[in-house]
Amino acid sequence: MLALFNILMKTSEKLRSLRNKFNLKQVDFANSLSVSPQAVSKWERGENYPDIFVLKKIACLFDVSVDYLLGVNDEERDTFEATVFCSSLNRFAQKGENLSAKELADWTNIVFHNMTETVLKYGGIPVKYTGDGFLCFFSGIEHRDRAFKAVRDIDRINIDKGLVMLLHAGEIYFGMVGHPDYASRDIYGDIVNKSFLMMDVFSKRVKRGIGITSEVKDHLKIKFSFNKPIQLHLPRLKDSKAVYQFRK
Secondary structure, X not given: OHHHHHHHHHHHHHHHHHHHHOOOOHHHHHHHHOOOHHHHHHHXXXXXXXXXXXXXXXXXXXXXXXXXXXOOOOOOOOEEEEEEEEEEEOOHHHHHHOOOHHHHHHHHHHHHXXXXXXXXXXXXXXXXXXXXXXXXXXXXXXXXXXXXXHHHHHHHHOOOOOEEEEEEXXXXXXXXXXXXXXXXXXXXXXHHHHHHHHHHHHHHHOOOEEEEEHHHHOOOOOOOOEOOOEEEEEHHHOEEEEEEEEOO
């Protein structure tokens, strides 16, 4: 019994530490695992613990081993594989010409609210809003498929004609950035940089739609129809990248 109690306490400490490291609320953590916030609260208090299936999902979410969560070893990686989702609203500046600053903010909040709720439904982690853009990521089990289902739902329910979304996958770093008194969570990595650069070019090539890279498309478990790839030239990197546009 004492050994089991020690495992429970180590697991609860690990879970609380990981959640705080990534500045996740208990409800965010719960949504990403499709469990209730009450379950997360009990885990962190050591009153209960996740079953092995959920432990595997948590390990994938934070890219750590199950042994690490159980306190068997202390190995923890700083980066992990994820699908990055970024978006842009075409004609955002033009829309602002006909609205007051408050009206523009209210309209943007409606768009972001619907997008965020859908992302949470599929276990995504919202990162930040940047003017007319939204950045989030999906990690863990089948993160590419969950990300793609999210953007498809967003595209279907969002009535704005200028919404452009892009998915790319690879290794990212997720943590707190900035002065300790004003820090906020953010993601870094080569794929994050390329996602923003691709979005800038892609949003100028299409009026609306979903674009995904081969790093996402080639690993989807469910096959979908895509148009021929658009070759995006990225002048800042002196490189180019193929993006596939989803065919409805």
